[in-house]
Amino acid sequence: MDFATLGGNLFGTIPFGDIVLYLTPFNLFLFAILLVFTIIIAISNTETQVEATFGSLKNTNVTVGKKEFKQRRILSIICGIASAGAMITGDLFNFTLFMALVGILNIGIVSSVKQVSVLDSAFNYGLIAMMCSLPLFGGAAIILAATGTLSLSILSSMPASPMVIFGAVLILLGVLGESGVAPFFASKAEMFRTAGSPFLVIIHLSSLFIIIRAVEILLLVLL
Amino acid sequence: MRISRLWNKLAKPKNIPRLFAFALGILLIVGFVVPFALNIDQIYIRPAPQVQIDDGMSVAPYARGGDILKGPGITLAQFPENSPDLGWINSYLTPLAVWVSSVTPYFGTSICASPGGIIDEILYYTRGFDTILESTILMMAFMIASWLAVNYTANRKNQKDEIKKDVKKAIRDSNKVASEVRINDIKARNKQNRREK
Numbered sequence: 382m383d384f385a386t387l388g389g390n391l392f393g394t395i396p397f398g399d400i401v402l403y404l405t406p407f408n409l410f411l412f413a414i415l416l417v418f419t420i421i422i423a424i425s426n427t428e429t430q431v432e433a434t435f436g437s438l439k440n441t442n443v444t445v446g447k448k449e450f451k452q453r454r455i456l457s458i459i460c461g462i463a464s465a466g467a468m469i470t471g472d473l474f475n476f477t478l479f480m481a482l483v484g485i486l487n488i489g490i491v492s493s494v495k496q497v498s499v500l501d502s503a504f505n506y507g508l509i510a511m512m513c514s515l516p517l518f519g520g521a522a523i524i525l526a527a528t529g530t531l532s533l534s535i536l537s538s539m540p541a542s543p544m545v546i547f548g549a550v551l552i553l554l555g556v557l558g559e560s561g562v563a564p565f566f567a568s569k570a571e572m573f574r575t576a577g578s579p580f581l582v583i584i585h586l587s588s589l590f591i592i593i594r595a596v597e598i599l600l601l602v603l604l
Numbered sequence: 605m606r607i608s609r610l611w612n613k614l615a616k617p618k619n620i621p622r623l624f625a626f627a628l629g630i631l632l633i634v635g636f637v638v639p640f641a642l643n644i645d646q647i648y649i650r651p652a653p654q655v656q657i658d659d660g661m662s663v664a665p666y667a668r669g670g671d672i673l674k675g676p677g678i679t680l681a682q683f684p685e686n687s688p689d690l691g692w693i694n695s696y697l698t699p700l701a702v703w704v705s706s707v708t709p710y711f712g713t714s715i716c717a718s719p720g721g722i723i724d725e726i727l728y729y730t731r732g733f734d735t736i737l738e739s740t741i742l743m744m745a746f747m748i749a750s751w752l753a754v755n756y757t758a759n760r761k762n763q764k765d766e767i768k769k770d771v772k773k774a775i776r777d778s779n780k781v782a783s784e785v786r787i788n789d790i791k792a793r794n795k796q797n798r799r800e801k
Binding site for chain 2: 396397399400401448452456459463472474475478479481482485486488489492493501502505506508509512515516523525526527528529530532535543544546547550551554558564565566567568571572
């Protein structure tokens with residue numbers, strides 16, 4: 382499928398060497414929204430959770446320490462920028478690299494939490510993120526071998542062979558695992574069940590946006 | 605199996621990596637029946653591996669030609685207007701990689717040249733922006749690991765109880781090891797005595 386049918390008119394390109402970022406209204410809109418959210422997250426404070434305790438009338442506050450707060454903030458800002466980059470990239474391999482970066486940052490954001498259940502599911506998500514590098518990069522490599530290019534604008538005008546379809550399915554599986562969509566949601570959903578909300582929201586937000594972008598990329602490659 | 609049970613199993617984080625690995629395995633097996641054929645019309649080209657080995661290049665399957673900052677290597681531009689800027693540092697190696705390649709003619713096929721090894725840069729300098737992203741991923745991983753190491757693993761000043769517990773455990777362990785050593789010592793001496801008799 383063509384760029385213009387999916388994303389609207391092409392405003393321009395940003396070349397990084399031979400890797401070209403495309404600016405269409407669709408991609409720019411996603412990019413801008415993610416940047417706005419990243420700014421909101423960067424200037425906000427964390428929430429405090431109040432937990433009722435069993436068997437007594439006491440409540441316990443679950444707060445985030447200052448050091449932990451700073452580490453989470455920098456990681457979530459980078460996570461926001463990385464997912465914003467994935468929105469406007471015009472290169473298949475670049476997209477998979479952004480996806481891998483978002484995955485590792487998601488683990489980093491919850492890595493300093495002191496709740497065993499959260500750390501357990503973060504570990505499980507880490508296992509998936511590690512496995513995902515095979516379908517993500519392997520899919521991109523298979524598409525490169527089949528078509529001889531990784532640029533989305535060239536790929537969008539090429540017909541899809543069975544090999545390209547297989548590569549695209551591999552990338553789809555990688556994106557599904559890495560962004561924690563059903564049926565692989567449990568480890569990622571359990572991961573942000575802790576205090577410190579605005580920073581944890583970026584975990585959720587980045588996967589949502591990347592799924593949208595992945596669907597666009599798959600349509601470009603396949604149709 | 606009832607479907608509600610299946611949902612409950614899916615809600616446990618522990619099962620998810622297994623499920624994912626299973627799905628990935630199935631997909632890779634399906635890959636065996638997909639017709640694969642390399643498209644000759646590639647943009648990231650280089651001489652065929654056998655040709656490079658016959659020429660005696662030490663970076664054999666990875667050579668992309670060119671002289672650093674003097675002449676561009678063999679890189680086809682995706683977009684012809686970018687072609688003058690490409691390929692100028694295609695053959696760049698770190699000093700360590702230069703040393704290894706001067707020592708052995710099989711540098712390119714050795715383990716230190718495999719993806720992630722010290723020759724990796726040759727692959728990525730053909731693709732500008734990817735180099736930055738790759739190293740960003742690595743840097744983030746180091747950042748997270750070092751933050752945890754500095755603040756949790758190494759910083760235990762305020763956990764006096766745990767330190768006491770650990771010291772006790774260490775003493776117990778070393779006592780155990782010492783007694784084991786003593787018992788083995790006695791056994792060995794008895795054996796020796798028996799043999800001498």
